Amino acid sequence: MLNEPRRRAYLTAMQVVSWLPRTELPFAAPSRPELLAPVPQIEEAPAPVIQADAPRAPERDAPSVTPTPVARTVERPKIDIPRPSSAPKPKPVQEEEVVPAVVKAPVVPPPRFALQLLRAGSCLLLVELVTGEPFQSRDPSYLLLKDMLRAAGLPDSPQIIGEPVRWPLLVRGQMDQGPEAARDFVQGFLYARVEEQPCSCLWLIGLPALRYAAETDAESYNLELQVDGLGLAWALPGLELLMDEPQRKADVWRSMRQLMGRWKTVDE
Template sequence: MLIESRRRAYLNAMQVVHWLPRAELPFAAPSRLELLQPVAPLDEPALEPQVQVPAAQVAVPSAPAARTGERPKIEIPRPGTTPKLAGKPVEEAEKAPAPARPAPVPPPRFALQLLRAGNCLLLVELATGEPFQSRDPSYLLLKDMLRAAGLPDSPQIIGEPVRWPLLVRGNLDQGPQAATDFVQGFIQARLEESPCVCLWLVGLPAVRFAGEADAESYYRELPVEGLGTAWALPGLELLMDEPQRKADVWQAMRRLMARWKPSDE
């Protein structure tokens, strides 16, 4: 049993102002009679008939309404922060597409042999990739061309064939430009040892990577920086497959022969 002072202390702690006991409490102060009077019922308004609304037309709120008097919180994006939506970080909707990387260019594949005949250097394509043999049809054709040009028909082979790519594996750049730089540097080193009056470029790889030209330059003179004057010719295999090209070679040779045979003018 609680005495009145302690009972009121508990009620005050619970912030209870008005209360009525369900039974008579011992040691309690006398009740106030006005609090025991029944409360008159309030006049209730007449209820209107309820109209049933289809469930499809009932709007269901997607989110609870904001409390009365509570202002919505608006976040202002600051530099260096990630914008947020509904309290969750939002990733960039549209990211700038990464720049497309150019497809790696496979290294060109060729084999070239450098030879000297008189005061001319010859950079000749090795169609099979193997060095010349004395009885190879392509080598016999080269000897015939040199003989027709008035040059020694037994050219001197200079060094090992230049084969590209240099490495089978590795991260070394072996693209077309690297091949051009290597071939031109190789010829320049030989020219420093012994200059020449004309450089023959025989075959498309020789024309492309030493003369920086293409098949449209066949039978023409090419001024090449660092190498002097070069003469572009079809490959020996192509001349054997298409004999009609030999006439074009002969006509161009007659115009250029004065370069290495000035006494025969």
Template sequence: MIAELRRRAYLTAMQVTSWLPRVELPFAAPSRPQLLEAPEPESPADDEPTLQALRESVAPAPTAPPAERPKIEVPKPAVVPRGAKPEKAEKAEATDEKPDTVRPVVAPPPRFALQLLRAGDCALLVELPTGEPLQGRDPAYLLLKDLLRAAGLPDSPQLIGEPVRWPLLVRGTMDQGPQAALEFVQSFVSARLEEQEPCACLWLVGLPAVRFAGEADAEAYNGELQVEGLGAAWALPGLELLMDEPQRKRELWQAMRRVRQRWMSQAQ
């Protein structure tokens, strides 16, 4: 019994799980018949799939090429040359989006008062310094009388209509800007002159008269103008300006010598 146990220990150490004795062992269990049957030899054709499977299992698997890592591009700051438009501006131009509509700046209505007069063969559109009609003792009216006498015209001019005061309305939706004032003054003077005898020259006394009847500015002072619908005109500084700056009177007298030929020739 001890020899049997030792034999099994040897077999276990040699990793032998199945074995058959060459002779019948005493006190051993009967052998199983299926273990005594000899296995049939396998044909070479049957071995080929087995060998092929064995080779494939032993052969190293083909190595796949390593997957490429995605490249991460770091954006570089763009160098904008001097004078170039910013990127946002270029994108805005490329798109069809229109910028916000900018409302035009509305000029405030001008403020002035004008009086139309008649002295002989000349009509006078005079700026009213105070906004009120000229009075007999006003310094501005006395200066105007001096100018008329020097020009060889009656020194007591006649009023034609009421003074023109602009703006016409304090409130309302009517356009009272510079262009509207120009059109109104020109139409007013033209209509009043048509009611009178033809005049040889229209005096425009003061900047509002020069600007809104003669379509000129202060640079036209002492010069002659040809205004469509009003005829020949003469631009003069305002009466108040002549009193504040007496040196302007010299240029005015010199210009009057040239212009007075317009009405003096008709008087003769």
């Protein structure tokens, strides 16, 4: 038999809030009298009697019904008991893997230049063509070049070797025509000419000649350079730059005097 505290614990565990015993429970708390008071009955109106022509059987007296007192139920406060939830626990939100965005290398437009290769005695001259057109006999830049060759003790009528090297090679197409491709092309062109006929000194006249033949820049003007596969090279400003800035000619002359022995010995 259950005592009252344990009985209420079981009912609470089963989430039974309202209950009414059918019989008197042992060890139960006494019921309050007001809960056992009879519920007042609502009298219903008698149904209308329909008379029929046929004879009816004699009505018997209906047994008297004594109303049974109904005990009122008192709702007890619901007590929530924490229970382990059987629902699946949500998985912890994992941080999304950050995929590094692929950064495309900027497209570098192909460089634009034109170079002419000439030979004067034992020297090769790679000269920038500012206009992109071959030298003409009366061009001021060509006349300046002739003066420089005479000052250096070389023939002042240099031999033109092949067509000018113009870059980019193609107006359209999928071939790489960036700076590295231009450098490889110019160096390969010079390697082939040097193998055909070696030279004592390679004159690099103009910034494109320095940049794509010797991989250097304007800070190397008037300096002696050693280029792999090409030997001794002399870095010079462009002919147009020398005409626009005549004060540069003094530096060229001083540098020429130091290197003049390189080709004079060979020619003699």
